[in-house]
Amino acid sequence: MNIRPVIEYLQGLQVQTCKALEAADGEARFIEDAWQRAEGGGGITCMLRGGQVFEQAGVGFSHVFGEQLPPSASQLRPELAGARFQATGLSTVIHPLNPYVPTVHCNVRFFMASRDGQDPVWWFGGGFDLTPYYGFHEDAVDWHRTARKACDAIDASLYPVFKKNCDEYFFIRHRSEARGIGGLFFDDYNSGEFEQDFRLLKSVGEHFLEAYLPIVERRRDHPFGDRERRFQLYRRGRYVEFNLVYDRGTLFGLQSGGRTESILMSLPPQVHFDYDWHPEPGSPEEALYKEFLPARDWLAS
């Protein structure tokens, strides 16, 4: 296997993603920052801020390499601790302005690690997950239907596994609460067939906006006021808690000497933390906790 075609694919996907998000926003434009990593590699971070639809959208590409695989990347494969590595990935995190439009995250990535005199080890990872503030049954079902479609294009056995992984991974343990309504998550994925696994990555990358943009269109003009905005800012606090306490990508980035501003572009632009806040019984805010966050099979017929 060869990392070069993966890098080229991710760079193309970054350009496409930014174009599609600019078109959906209709107003704001991405700025582009290229950065270098002292130990090897670098990346390009694209940020859009203050849009009419997207309060902030970050689309970050990176390709880093080095002589010492950081611990957060070798948790699942301790035999690789300290091995020579290359990693490339594309991360997108979108924080919309309207609280009826969900926050979304997509990441696709590829790792290669090798020790002298041994065959290189490689794997893919990725997925996408949705974090609504106000839940809509229709959106949740459509989101998961497209997620399943992305997997079924490769192998019909994948969706249930990746869906479960996602529910388990994006879980805020100290709250006993899911970050959102899930989607797909896979890591350390190597079927033995590089070309097929690369197709899986592409399928996930390509179905992401196909899953998200129709939801944006449906909810972007939904009227909202202070109450909904406050709830959105409050719930964004959970996003911060998950990303800084648990997220392996964030920890890998910070530990491996990545560019801090690019790693933390996932954090929402404005956040409230409100001590011991609880939604009113019977409110739409409570419905998020009761009906949407608990893990369930959205495609059960």
Add this chain to the structure above:
Amino acid sequence: MNIRPVIEYLQGLQVQTCKALEAADGEARFIEDAWQRAEGGGGITCMLRGGQVFEQAGVGFSHVFGEQLPPSASQLRPELAGARFQATGLSTVIHPLNPYVPTVHCNVRFFMASRDGQDPVWWFGGGFDLTPYYGFHEDAVDWHRTARKACDAIDASLYPVFKKNCDEYFFIRHRSEARGIGGLFFDDYNSGEFEQDFRLLKSVGEHFLEAYLPIVERRRDHPFGDRERRFQLYRRGRYVEFNLVYDRGTLFGLQSGGRTESILMSLPPQVHFDYDWHPEPGSPEEALYKEFLPARDWLAS
């Protein structure tokens, strides 16, 4: 040694601290929440919000015990991993409204751990540290002078050690940036004399407001506008980053099944994250980074 007098002292200090902060605010009042921990123990969290001086102030007492010391508490003493333990502490975190008034944190704590058939191991920890948004030389010197006084009451050799510990501990590695201008920090402290070490704890507990409140008085009526408020909200993001990524007290609390709302009362009520923001050259915001955050000896004559 006996944990009971420490618990009684900390509970009294909590009451005193809340009274003094209410008097300083002049308007807002603390609410009090008692909580129980399923595995043993509990606490009392006092929160003041929406004051004229303090946007939020949390004063949290806890006494927890259990059969398995969590890993975050045994990092420095791996031989105690999984031992029976008791821990008690009082934490205060204040986020003022006026950006010219610094954020402040104080913690005092006591741990005991024992394995069957062995003598119990015990230690004290604590300290206080200041996080200004706009730096004032006079405030920094007064703060450290009172910190030194708190230590000198016990032993003149302590301040330089605890000051250095504090600079090292409250350091945001992924930013190569201090959280604030430091103060005191000690952990795993046991001189062999329980009574003397307990006196040190009391001295730190008692000098905290003596160090902080004069600064509040001096800066509370300093006029400010949107620019200063925005900078304060932005800098509060660093507080969030430190507390969720590095703070051992936070991790210990979350890992040991403490009450999440009480542990995370340290997080500021409102926060901005602003991608790749930099202060203007020559501005007072830049002065914070250049003159106040880099570790230095504020008491050098």
